[in-house]
Amino acid sequence: MKLPNQLKSKLSVRVIGAIYVWIALIVLFAILQPATFFNYGTVKQVLNEYAVTGLVALGLILPLAAGLYDLSVGAIAGLSGIGSAWFLAHVSANPFLALLAGLVAALLAGGVNIIVVIGMKVDSFIGTLATGSIITAVVTAIAGDNVITQNVNGSFQVDFGIKSVLGMTLPVGLMLVGMLLLAYLMEKTAVGRRLYATGYETEVARLGGVNVDRLRMATLLGSSLFAGLAGVCEAASLGAGDPTVGPAYLLPAFAAAFLGATQFRGGRFNPWGTVVAVLLLGTGDVGLLIVGAPAWTPSIFEGLLLITAVSLTHAHGLNPLRSLRNRFGNRQASADVTPSAGGAQMVDEVPQAATPTLMVNEPTAKPSGGQA
Amino acid sequence: MADPTATTTTSAATSAVDSGIIIDHVTMAFAGRNVLHDVSMTFPAATVTGLIGHNGSGKSTLVRIIAGYHKPVWGSAWLGGERVDSPVTAARLGLRFVHQDLGLIPEFTPVENFGIGGTYSQTRVGSVDWKEQRRRMEDVYDLLDCPVPPNKPISKLAAVERSLIAIARAVRARPGDASSEDAARFIVLDEPTTTLEAAEAEQLFRVVNTMVGAGIGALFISHHLKDVLNLCSGVHVLRDGYHIGTFDCQTATRSMLVEAMLGAETAAAERESAKVVERRHHSASAAPVVDVKNLTSISLHGVDLTLHKGECVAVVGLAGSGREEITYALAGAIPIGFDSMMVGGSPVSKISPKVARQHRVALAPGNRLPGTLINDFSLRENLTLVSLEELSGRGSFINKQRERAKAREWIRRFDIKPDDTDYGSRYLSGGNKQKLIIAKWLSIGPQAMLIDEPIAGVDVGAVAMLFDTLRTYVAEGGSLLFSTSELDDALALADRVIVLNEGRVIRELIRGTDEITETSLLLAMVEGSPATDSTVVPSSNTVTAG
Incomplete structure (x- = not known):
């Protein structure tokens, strides 16, 4: 009797609602355009195009789980893409060195985030908004408003962008490997537990002996690394370093991370939910275009999905962002972290002991409430 | 009935x-x-x-x-x-x-807070008439016969001034x-x-x-x-x-x-359990577990303190005496300075909650203080948060079976209700939360426990159980230091009571040698305080309780 119940609760709309929405979308599009939508080509298209978004989103859940925003992930994806392209055009045509160069650029950007958010203690929302803008400017400075194609559309594109297994390109594999790695790290290890603890109640984690700053630094590097991989993959699949593509990943990545948090794990940012959300997102976007909706509709779909995801977390009483909310909404909470602001009760009475009272200025009379 | x-x-x-x-x-x-x-x-x-x-x-x-x-x-x-x-x-x-x-x-200032939840008086152009607002507030304070608070943000006011603002706001206007x-x-x-x-x-x-x-x-x-x-x-x-x-x-x-x-x-x-239990006198020759010389922080100004093995020390003092900071300072959870420090029997050059944890010294703030529990975690996750190292092997992989077994054991031992390891901590009652906090730290087998306000906001039934647990812990060789504003706690538990005043140790009372009563503690707390001009005078008047 127990198993069906367990299964039932695991399949409930509250737990995997996004999967039902996903299936509904597939059915809808399959009815509208059975020939062009419902085939393996669409599966390949969704996965290949959205695996890059998936990588950005997977990286993003690390800082989010630790209670930090990283609004610079889109810009960092752009930076690593342009970085590897520039490297190919100006330094060496070796695709692996170019990949490395792109990742190094991304990690450097992550380092800047660390300096600003951890070192200078600028609120992560504001800090990464600012660094994101700076990084985007740097990208434009490197590319000079041009698309870099020299050597990019060579073996680099073939190796990282075109070669495929069962029609799936490299980013799809990276996304799946990334998902499994993060699932292991976040859900099975002590580090992961501390990560969530830090995100939910920083003070509990800190007093429990967690080096909160170091953990958060690692998450910022993690999100940059994933964004860096995404950027290089994007440049490879385009066969060009395009300075404008990066920032466009920010919104879908956030939508996927937040929608993902409503899935499977009761409000925690988690890789499984994130990947499902990315696929839902991709299916919606691709499907809309296949059924002939105007080109601006996917953006509306993504925006609506982000709003839905966040409102769902609230409707379920879930709180993936407790510490973030505290930082913005409740300044008193942070003031309370100093123990001196903590509660202090006063002298109660001891049985069978003399009971003097503390008095102020004048002897306190028994309250003259007037009851006989 | x-x-x-x-x-x-x-x-x-x-x-x-x-x-x-x-x-x-x-x-x-x-x-x-x-x-x-x-x-x-x-x-x-x-x-x-x-x-x-x-x-x-x-x-x-x-x-x-x-x-x-x-x-x-x-x-x-x-x-x-x-x-x-x-x-x-x-x-x-x-x-x-x-x-x-x-x-x-x-x-917000008191006047700004005063209008919240009520109506604001307006000028002719529709902006808030702050002068009139202020007059209304002063009128209520006049009614309540207490001084109007200064025009400063609430966060800069004394606790009692804040409470009075909340009351004045509730009163809102003179009846009639x-x-x-x-x-x-x-x-x-x-x-x-x-x-x-x-x-x-x-x-x-x-x-x-x-x-x-x-x-x-x-x-x-x-x-x-x-x-x-x-x-x-x-x-x-x-x-x-x-x-x-x-x-x-x-x-x-x-x-x-x-x-x-x-x-x-x-x-x-x-x-029965609240009764002051006579314990063996702690011998000063017992090994020190925590020892600090010249400890300083924002509110501590040079405290020398030693906590011995198998001893229970209470730290009391008025608000602002340093009592609120002492446990956090000893574990390095707030910025501090010191001449020398020994934790868990070994000297350390720097201290942080992490170092303290490594030396199996636990820092547990009381219920309702920040830093106690994670509401979004299950009982199991909260219980094992500080003992993950012992539960995880290579690659820091948590052994789920051992984690569950451990959580079950401590839930049973502390009689935490409900006894479901996956239950959301958010839904626990105050007493059960406090049990969970203490259980979490006891589960690491601490050499010393530093607890701030161990029973604040805990109902009477759970207090008895917590006291028993802490007594057992000390009797079995653990060391406990707690700060408290409830003199009851100090009387019921401590072998030694340290009284702080203005960031310094002003008195130390040892059970068996000194008289430890509420009166002696209160006297020690206010002694030497420059604020004694009028404010706090212990009186021989006892509450008419019978």
Whole structure:
């Protein structure tokens, strides 16, 4: 009797609602355009195009789980893409060195985030908004408003962008490997537990002996690394370093991370939910275009999905962002972290002991409430 | 109900029924379970009446019914002769609340806070007339006969000033004023003294009495029975949803109230455990577990302190004496300086909660303080958060079986309810939360435990259990240092009491050598304080408790 119940609760709309929405979308599009939508080509298209978004989103859940925003992930994806392209055009045509160069650029950007958010203690929302803008400017400075194609559309594109297994390109594999790695790290290890603890109640984690700053630094590097991989993959699949593509990943990545948090794990940012959300997102976007909706509709779909995801977390009483909310909404909470602001009760009475009272200025009379 | 000691006199119902609160045969159920059973009681106008009962007794449900938030299954609540059927009605009838957290905006000044929840007076162009607002507030302060707070953000004011603002805001206007529609008729005070020192609480009580003298009724909810006896005229006791009795505070004693709250049997057990247990005298030759020379922080100015193996030390002092910081300072959770420090028997050059944890020294803030539990974690995750290292092997992979087994063991040992390892910690009662906090740290087998306010906000039943646990821990060779504002704790648990004053150790009292009573502690606390000019004088007047 127990198993069906367990299964039932695991399949409930509250737990995997996004999967039902996903299936509904597939059915809808399959009815509208059975020939062009419902085939393996669409599966390949969704996965290949959205695996890059998936990588950005997977990286993003690390800082989010630790209670930090990283609004610079889109810009960092752009930076690593342009970085590897520039490297190919100006330094060496070796695709692996170019990949490395792109990742190094991304990690450097992550380092800047660390300096600003951890070192200078600028609120992560504001800090990464600012660094994101700076990084985007740097990208434009490197590319000079041009698309870099020299050597990019060579073996680099073939190796990282075109070669495929069962029609799936490299980013799809990276996304799946990334998902499994993060699932292991976040859900099975002590580090992961501390990560969530830090995100939910920083003070509990800190007093429990967690080096909160170091953990958060690692998450910022993690999100940059994933964004860096995404950027290089994007440049490879385009066969060009395009300075404008990066920032466009920010919104879908956030939508996927937040929608993902409503899935499977009761409000925690988690890789499984994130990947499902990315696929839902991709299916919606691709499907809309296949059924002939105007080109601006996917953006509306993504925006609506982000709003839905966040409102769902609230409707379920879930709180993936407790510490973030505290930082913005409740300044008193942070003031309370100093123990001196903590509660202090006063002298109660001891049985069978003399009971003097503390008095102020004048002897306190028994309250003259007037009851006989 | 059938409690022999309860003097069930509903004498309260005699006077001024018109403007008081009447609970008329109220029965309330949630999800088919009765939480209030045919409760009838009266809170007369212009009187302070207490309402006590430990966690889960139906206290808050009753208050919510009075506020109009819940509709009772049977019976009804009346205020000022009108039936309360919605929060809007309750507000219109002049019912106001002063919640434990006060609900003030820390960045706002008193005047700005004063208008929240009421109406703002406006100038002709529609902007807020702050001058008029200020006049209104001063008028209320005048009514309450207490000094108007300075025009500073709330966060810069003393705790008692904040409480008074919340009360003044609730009063809102002079009763019988031209704008008396706005004036309060009855105010519910929910644990108003929790953040206050005794002297401050007395000040608050004077204001409440003035308020009551001006014709506003008060319903006083508190865990502090002494405050209840001190302030209230009468007190209603709830237990498990039943109205156990009504006591006259002139004649009632603390133990009568405890017995009514807990039932005779549990009360006896509680008295037993609250009794000061004579323990073997700790020998000064025992190995020091924590030792610090010249400890400094924002409020500590050079403290030398040693905690020996198998010893229990209490740190007491007035607010601002450094008492609130000492446990955090010893574990390096706040910025500190020191000449030398030894933790867990070995000297360290720097200290942080992480270093302390490595030396198996636990830092546990009490219930309701920041840094205790993660509400979004399950019981299991909270319990094992500080012992993950022991539960994980290579690659820091957590061994799920061992983790579950460990969580189950500690939940059973502490009798935490419910005993489901995957239960959400958010839904635990205050007492169970505190058990969870202590269990979490005891599970690392600590050499020393540093606890800030071990029983703040914990109901009487859980206190007895926690005390037992901590005593056992010390008896088995553990070392415990706790800071507390409740002298009861210090008396019941400690082998040695350290009294702080202005960031320095002003007195050290050792059980068996010195007399440790509430009086001696209070004397030591205020001794040498420059603030003694008028503020705090221990008096030989005892509370008339019988």
